[in-house]
Amino acid sequence: MPKSNQRQNKNKSQPNTSELKPIEIDETIVSGKTSKLNGGENLSITVPIEDFLHQIGAFQGIEDDDEAEKVHWEVFEQKLEELLGTTDLEVNQTNLKKYFKYLKQNLAIPCLVTGMEEFEWEEYYTMGDGSQKEYQKLKKTKPSYTDQFNLLKLDDKLDVKDGILATLERTTDNRKFTLSLAELEAVVEDSPNAELLEDYAMWFFSY
Numbered sequence: 001m002p003k004s005n006q007r008q009n010k011n012k013s014q015p016n017t018s019e020l021k022p023i024e025i026d027e028t029i030v031s032g033k034t035s036k037l038n039g040g041e042n043l044s045i046t047v048p049i050e051d052f053l054h055q056i057g058a059f060q061g062i063e064d065d066d067e068a069e070k071v072h073w074e075v076f077e078q079k080l081e082e083l084l085g086t087t088d089l090e091v092n093q094t095n096l097k098k099y100f101k102y103l104k105q106n107l108a109i110p111c112l113v114t115g116m117e118e119f120e121w122e123e124y125y126t127m128g129d130g131s132q133k134e135y136q137k138l139k140k141t142k143p144s145y146t147d148q149f150n151l152l153k154l155d156d157k158l159d160v161k162d163g164i165l166a167t168l169e170r171t172t173d174n175r176k177f178t179l180s181l182a183e184l185e186a187v188v189e190d191s192p193n194a195e196l197l198e199d200y201a202m203w204f205f206s207y
Contacts, residue, residue: 080203089207096158099200103154103164103181107196110152112187113168115145116201119183143170143177148187152176163204 080089084098118126121142125135143149149168155178158164164181182204186194 076199076202079199080207089203091160091163091204091207093158093160096160096163099203100154100156100158100164103196103200106192107151107154108193109154110150111193112148112171113151113166113184113197114148114187115143116183116185118145119143119179141175143168143175143179145183147172149177149184151184154181164200 077089081087083102084095086095089095119142121138122135122144124130125132125138139146148171150171152167152169155165155167162180162182165178166181166184168177168179168184169175170177181197182201184197185201186197188194
C-alpha cells in the first residue's frame with residue numbers, strides 16, 4: 001500500500017471502543033484457496049488447530065526418529081571401524097577373521113541362544129503351504145528357531161556366504177547342529193553376549 005494511503009487511513013476517525021464487540025476466535029486454520037461453488041458461496045477448507053498441531057508433532061517425530069537412526073548408524077560404524085581396524089566394513093574373508101578373533105576373545109561360551117527368526121528350511125511351513133503335521137515331525141531332527149541351544153564353540157572355517165559358524169547343542173535332546181552365528185540371538189536379553197551377537201548380525205547382514 002502507498003504511504004499516502006497509509007496516512008489517510010491513520011487520519012480516519014476511529015470507532016468508539018466501547019461500542020466494539022469482542023472478537024471471537026475460531027480455533028481453526030484455513031487452508032487452500034476459497035472458491036465460488038453452490039450458487040456463488042465462498043467455501044474454504046478448515047482444519048481444527050488441534051489436528052494441525054498434532055500433524056506438526058507427528059512430522060517432527062518422524063524427523064527425530066530419522067535423526068536418531070542416523071546417529072545410531074554413525075556410532076555403530078565407528079564401533080565397527082575400531083573393531084576391524086579399517087574403514088572398509090565389507091563382509092569379506094579378512095574382516096571375518098578379525099571379527100572371529102574379536103568374538104573368540106569376548107563372547108562368553110557356553111551361551112544359551114535361539115533362532116533370531118525362522119531358519120531357511122522352516123519358511124515353507126511357517127510362511128508357505130507346508131503341512132503343519134510334517135513340520136512338527138521334521139522339527140524333531142532339524143533345528144528350529146523356536147528351540148534353545150547351548151552355543152559350544154565357534155568354527156574357525158570361515159565362509160563369506162554363511163559367515164562365522166557355530167556348533168550348537170539343543171537343550172531338549174542334546175542333538176548337535178552347526179548353524180550360521182548371524183541367525184542366532186542370546187536368550188538372555190540386555191546381556192553382553194546379546195549385544196555381541198546383535199552387533200555381529202547387523203554387520204553381517206548390512207555390509
